[in-house]
Structures are given as C-alpha cells and as structure tokens.
Amino acid sequence: MHPDESRDDAWLRGEFHRSADQVQPADRIAEIRQRLAHDGGTVSDLGARRGLRPVVLAVGAVAATVIAASVLLPRAFTSDPTPAPVASQTLTESPIQLRDPAIPVYYAASDHVTQSAGSAGKLTPLAREFHRDDNSDRMQAALRELSSTPSDPDYRTHVPAGMVRGASKQKGRIVIRLDSPDRSAAPASMTDFDARTAGLQIVYTVRAVVGEGRMPVEFRSAGRPLESVLGVPTRVLDSTVDSMALAPVNLTSPAQGDVVRGDTLTLTGRGWDLGPGSNYVITSAGDAAPLRQGSIAVPDPSPHGFQRFEARVDVADLPAGDYLVSVTSRQGLAELLPDTKQFTIR
Amino acid sequence: MPSWDADSGLEQLYRDHWTALVRTAHFLLRDLGAAEEVVQDAFVSVHGQWARLRDPDRALPYLRRAVVNKSRSVLRHRAVAEKHLRRGLGERLRDAPDAAQDVLADEARTDVVTALGHLPRRQREVLVLRYYLDLSEAEIASTLGVSRGAVKSHASRGSAHLRDLLGADRPHPEES
Numbered sequence A: 001m002h003p004d005e006s007r008d009d010a011w012l013r014g015e016f017h018r019s020a021d022q023v024q025p026a027d028r029i030a031e032i033r034q035r036l037a038h039d040g041g042t043v044s045d046l047g048a049r050r051g052l053r054p055v056v057l058a059v060g061a062v063a064a065t066v067i068a069a070s071v072l073l074p075r076a077f078t079s080d081p082t083p084a085p086v087a088s089q090t091l092t093e094s095p096i097q098l099r100d101p102a103i104p105v106y107y108a109a110s111d112h113v114t115q116s117a118g119s120a121g122k123l124t125p126l127a128r129e130f131h132r133d134d135n136s137d138r139m140q141a142a143l144r145e146l147s148s149t150p151s152d153p154d155y156r157t158h159v160p161a162g163m164v165r166g167a168s169k170q171k172g173r174i175v176i177r178l179d180s181p182d183r184s185a186a187p188a189s190m191t192d193f194d195a196r197t198a199g200l201q202i203v204y205t206v207r208a209v210v211g212e213g214r215m216p217v218e219f220r221s222a223g224r225p226l227e228s229v230l231g232v233p234t235r236v237l238d239s240t241v242d243s244m245a246l247a248p249v250n251l252t253s254p255a256q257g258d259v260v261r262g263d264t265l266t267l268t269g270r271g272w273d274l275g276p277g278s279n280y281v282i283t284s285a286g287d288a289a290p291l292r293q294g295s296i297a298v299p300d301p302s303p304h305g306f307q308r309f310e311a312r313v314d315v316a317d318l319p320a321g322d323y324l325v326s327v328t329s330r331q332g333l334a335e336l337l338p339d340t341k342q343f344t345i346r
Numbered sequence B: 001m002p003s004w005d006a007d008s009g010l011e012q013l014y015r016d017h018w019t020a021l022v023r024t025a026h027f028l029l030r031d032l033g034a035a036e037e038v039v040q041d042a043f044v045s046v047h048g049q050w051a052r053l054r055d056p057d058r059a060l061p062y063l064r065r066a067v068v069n070k071s072r073s074v075l076r077h078r079a080v081a082e083k084h085l086r087r088g089l090g091e092r093l094r095d096a097p098d099a100a101q102d103v104l105a106d107e108a109r110t111d112v113v114t115a116l117g118h119l120p121r122r123q124r125e126v127l128v129l130r131y132y133l134d135l136s137e138a139e140i141a142s143t144l145g146v147s148r149g150a151v152k153s154h155a156s157r158g159s160a161h162l163r164d165l166l167g168a169d170r171p172h173p174e175e176s
Helices: A007-021 A029-039 A043-052 A066-071 A085-093 A138-146 A192-210 A234-239 B006-029 B032-048 B056-089 B099-106 B112-116 B121-132 B137-144 B148-165
Strands: A102-109 A126-132 A164-170 A173-178 A217-221 A249-253 A258-261 A264-271 A279-284 A287-295 A307-314 A321-328 A339-345
Touching: A007 B006, A007 B112, A007 B121, A007 B148, A029 B006, A029 B032, A102 A138, A102 A192, A126 A138, A126 A192, A126 A249, A138 A164, A138 A192, A138 B032, A164 A192, A164 B032, A173 A192, A192 A217, A192 A234, A217 A234, A249 A321, A249 A339, A264 A321, A279 A307, A287 A307, B006 B032, B006 B056, B006 B112, B006 B121, B032 B056, B056 B121, B056 B137, B112 B121, B112 B148, B121 B137, B121 B148, B137 B148
Parallel strands: A173 A217, A258 A339
Antiparallel strands: A102 A126, A164 A173, A249 A264, A264 A307, A279 A287, A279 A321, A321 A339
C-alpha cells in the first residue's frame, strides 16, 4: 500500500489492476519496426534500403512481401530472436513504400461470380485493397473506406455508408456495432447476393484490421446482438470459408494506378490453387497483345488455403506509358476470375 | 538507465512498457485496437525525438504524455465523427443511443473500464495514471500538463465518483 493511502485507495488500485489484467495487447513490435524502417530509421538502414528496394511505387495502395520487408528492417531490430506470430502476420499485410500505415479493405471483385455450394446461390468474391490511413484509428479508417469507391474500377462496394459504426476485439471475438437494429432486415434495394457480399466485406475487413485470423464476429446494435445483417444470418457470414468468399487470385502489387520507375516490376499477391498454368500477362492499355507473360505458379499449390506469389518482370525495354497486368489462377470454380490492374511506367 | 541509441532504447522501452501503456490507453479509449495504435504511434514518435530527449530517462515520461495526448485525439475524432453521422442521418439516429452508450450496453457488468466512461476526461486520466500506472502527483501533473493542485482535485472528485459507480462491487470495510 502506498504511504498515506486509504483502504479505499488500495481497493481502487486493485480494481484497476484486475481490470487491466484482462486486456492482453497483441505484439506490435514488427509494425513499429516497419514504420521506422520507412520513416527514416537509422543511417545504416537508409543506405541498405537504397540498395535493396526492388521498385519504387510512387502513389496508390501497395503491399510488401515478407522478404522485401525483412531486408529493410533496421539492423538493431532484425536481431530480435522472438518475433511474435501476430506481428509477423501484420508485417506481410503492410506497405513499406508508404509513410503511413496501410489498411486492408475488402471489396466485391467485379461482376464475375463464383458458384457457391448448396442452395446459397451466387456471391461476388472479395478482393483486398490497401488504402492509406492518415488517421490513428485504423479500424475507423477501414470502416469508412468500406463504403467508399475502391481504387480498382473492377471492384465495387455494397456496404451502405454509415452502416458500421465501430468494431473492436472483445474477449476473443470481434464485436461489430451497426447504426441501427433495422440493419437486420433485408433492404428492398439490395439483392440477396449483394447483401451477403456486403456482410462478408465487413467481416473480412474487420478481421484483417484486427489481424488475428478468422476470429468469430458478433454484430450488435443498441447494445443487443443481431441474428442477421441485411437479411443474411450472421452465422453464415461468420462461417463462410475463404475459398467461397475470396477471389481466387488477388494482385496486391502493383495497385491500381501505381507508377513504376526502374527496370523491374515486382508482382505480389495471393491466391489459391496456384498450380501450373497460373500466369500473368502484361499488355499495353490500348492493345490486347501480350508484351510480357510468365508463370506465378507456386511449388506446392494448395486448394485449401491461400498462398502468396511473387514474380519479377523485366520491364527495362518497355517504353513509358500505361499498361495492364492481369493475373489468373490455374482454375476457378465455375469460371476463372483474373485480377487486373493498370499501372504506368515512367 | 544506460545511454542507448534510439533503436536499442526503443526495444528496451517496448519490452518493459508496451503492455502497461496499451492497457493505459485502453482505460482511456475502451477499444483495444485503437489503444494499440495509439501506443504504437507514441513509440514511433519517441524514436523520432530520441536525439532531442538527450536523457534516456526522459523517454518514458515522453511516451506517457504521447499516449495520453494521442488518446485525446482519438476521442476528439470520435466525437466529430459521431456529430457528422448524426447530422447526416437525422432524426432516426438522433433517437439511437450514442457510441458511448453502445459500448456501455455491450458490457453486462460494471467494471472499472465501463465506470470510467462515465467520468469527465480529466478525472479519467488522473485516476488511470494514479491507480494503474502508480504515478505520483508530480508525475501525473507533468504527464497531463496541469498543476499538482489540479491533480489532487481531479483525483479526489474522480475517485469519489468512481467508488459510487463501483459501489455494488465494493467490499464492506469488515471484509477487507
């Protein structure tokens, strides 16, 4: 007990510490290191970064590979022998070229549809973009972006503006707060498929921001849990598997509208079933003739989980101008769904 | 504290204080994700200010101030966002509970975090620094940029208010 402390003070102190003990922060040291690496870091790090950066992307939302990020870390930090699993997951989600942290946001990937199993019908698969976050509250920024226009013109959002008021991790689940209990009902202006896509956009985005994998989610409004969202049972949104919800391939870098300077274009992204035949094609923006093409197949493709891919493309002799890069997995379910981005070489 | 460079100093601070600072921010914000972001920002800030701090012992007080100030910014931003949301959605939302009430309703029990939400911001800050971080009046005054008298006043009113809010769970004198 502190000097001059009353019994009530000691009791209050105990209450604070008991309450605090229930809060278990995630390890964020990797994110801090990463931000320092591109915010300035140390003199020796800056020298290393200049030599190792594979490509400079001037604008837009971009992501880095684990390999790229790890070689850019300050020396003092890379020696940490105990990297945390949560932090390492976040590391792969974050950009290294931007000064501000990027936030992952899921959108409906174009008009293409994939046939889902059973009677659930069709839903638009989701693709992820990384957006700038100039606000310290990443979740709020992500929720705002959910209802904004995606960078990729092939993507769209079905989440009504203002619908999601907040989301936070609480006791092993993510609680998502909606603006009104009326959001339980299916809106007349939305198809069942779009409603389900909207719900999945929300679920996948908040999970990505929390960064702890497939955490259970709970929708609430006015302090009460909701059994359905936009007419879709919440248990369906919570349990939809990745292979049904996510686009078979998602190109992360380059992002839509990126500017590439240099001789090498590094393609990064993720997909499933990336077997032989999974490939990329680069064309001029105004001509469908392939200028570059190659494989993005991974050595051990898994139909049950997403895998990252990376390909380096020599673009030294491509003239300055606008280009399209399209990446396709070997097989889709009902149809292939390529992911296409426009980028500019200068 | 030995003389460290910014990187190794930050690592040491992280190991020793990350958890406590996030929990501090959680008391102020009631949102773990936001609390982690705030403290992460604070660590990046202190790294950038390392040369100016000169004395490594000043790094921790700087971190605490940064956490409190950034938490205030988040709360201000929330208030502005709420205001715009209400203005945009009109009558229907005006009748709905605000975000703070929503959070309170989410919690079935009245714990310290929930009860703190009923206190004015300054009282909340003083109580968290006093009862969780165990700071002295002088340290609290320095962290918040107020006088020791103000700390004493906020602590007195805040703790009385908090005891009332937690009254149901408070042990009788003969139990302790």
